[in-house]
Amino acid sequence: MTRILPVAGPADAAIEEAAALLRAGGLVAFPTETVYGLGADGLNPAAVARIYAAKGRPATNPVILHVADAASAQTLVSHWSPEAQRLAERFWPGPLTLVLPASGTVPSIVRAGGPSVALRCPAHPVALALIRATGRPLAAPSANRSQHLSPTLAQHVASSLGEAVDLILDGGPTEAGLESTILDLSRGRPCVLRPGPIPPADLEVLVGPVDLWEGAVRAGDRQAAPGMAERHYAPRARLQLVAPGSGLPETPGGTLFGTSGSVAYVALGTLPPLPPGVRGILLPLDADLVGARLYALLHELDDAGCERIFMERPPEDEAWLAVRDRLRRASAKEQP
Numbered sequence: 001m002t003r004i005l006p007v008a009g010p011a012d013a014a015i016e017e018a019a020a021l022l023r024a025g026g027l028v029a030f031p032t033e034t035v036y037g038l039g040a041d042g043l044n045p046a047a048v049a050r051i052y053a054a055k056g057r058p059a060t061n062p063v064i065l066h067v068a069d070a071a072s073a074q075t076l077v078s079h080w081s082p083e084a085q086r087l088a089e090r091f092w093p094g095p096l097t098l099v100l101p102a103s104g105t106v107p108s109i110v111r112a113g114g115p116s117v118a119l120r121c122p123a124h125p126v127a128l129a130l131i132r133a134t135g136r137p138l139a140a141p142s143a144n145r146s147q148h149l150s151p152t153l154a155q156h157v158a159s160s161l162g163e164a165v166d167l168i169l170d171g172g173p174t175e176a177g178l179e180s181t182i183l184d185l186s187r188g189r190p191c192v193l194r195p196g197p198i199p200p201a202d203l204e205v206l207v208g209p210v211d212l213w214e215g216a217v218r219a220g221d222r223q224a225a226p227g228m229a230e231r232h233y234a235p236r237a238r239l240q241l242v243a244p245g246s247g248l249p250e251t252p253g254g255t256l257f258g259t260s261g262s263v264a265y266v267a268l269g270t271l272p273p274l275p276p277g278v279r280g281i282l283l284p285l286d287a288d289l290v291g292a293r294l295y296a297l298l299h300e301l302d303d304a305g306c307e308r309i310f311m312e313r314p315p316e317d318e319a320w321l322a323v324r325d326r327l328r329r330a331s332a333k334e335q336p
Contacts, residue, residue, distance in 0.1 A: 004154050004168045012128035014169060022165050029143040029157045030130050031171035032122040034095050034179050035150040036157050037140030045107040048139045054164035057146045058223040062112035063139060064097050064120050065137040068128060071118045083185055083207045090206060093123035095180040095197040099225050110139055116186040128170045151236050152177055152295050162244035177292035178322050180275045182225045187270060194227035195322040231332040235298040237306045239331040244312045247272040265303050266311040287319040297320050
């Protein structure tokens with residue numbers, strides 16, 4: 001099995017061992033404040049190719065480069081705009097990814113052959129220390145198989161990727177629980193390509209009106225950034241969204257659907273009556289708490305052998321934007 005090394009903080013000796021592996025072209029999973037990332041030297045195409053192979057990731061899906069600071073990011077772009085500077089000063093380190101025109105330094109495989117690069121400076125002290133110790137930007141998508149649940153624990157990484165990873169740094173549970181907000185600054189008006197912990201309203205204070213992309217990129221088409229595919233972030237169990245308070249849906253014949261086998265119902269705020277044998281789970285009507293808990297809960301249900309998960313649709317206000325996005329993609333029909 002892949003080694004899992006506990007890491008207590010940025011001065012831990014495990015960080016230098018991990019950095020040496022990365023400089024040699026290895027793969028290291030590490031915690032960020034959002035989810036665990038699968039890291040490789042972002043300027044080494046062969047190392048980045050190992051990420052794609054380990055995850056089963058389509059070549060049309062670019063990876064985010066994680067940097068130590070804004071100065072490092074500027075070496076990877078052909079144009080660092082005033083908007084990028086303001087956003088970096090306000091939100092970096094933090095869960096904001098900026099899509100900008102790439103410089104010639106960035107390998108094509110990182111960009112999925114496109115003209116732009118996605119950049120982020122993570123807030124987790126272990127992630128920052130690892131980037132600095134490696135001395136290179138780290139390509140680091142979520143440390144899981146493609147389309148599957150993102151990991152919020154080191155054990156999730158081990159279960160998903162196994163021996164495909166050379167080393168896993170265990171920094172405990174991640175804090176935000178959902179991936180970063182991705183803002184495209186490479187084409188015209190700023191556009192949120194993936195909602196996350198930083199809402200559009202906070203971005204608009206610094207850059208003016210921001211568009212929100214809520215579509216889905218078809219399988220085989222190139223994505224401008226991660227998280228744009230129709231199906232993503234999905235548990236092994238089949239996930240179906242239902243109206244709040246509705247309970248389990250019924251078949252045309254009037255019988256409860258899916259109650260044979262292991263079934264869970266996840267409610268927000270109030271748990272409705274459920275038939276015997278259905279596991280009821282109550283989450284608070286709080287977007288931040290649900291976002292932080294969502295992936296861990298879905299991992300737990302998968303590990304318990306759950307076959308069907310019914311979850312209530314979140315409210316439509318902006319606070320729930322990121323949770324709605326993840327649930328919409330996680331419940332989409334599986335792509336071939």
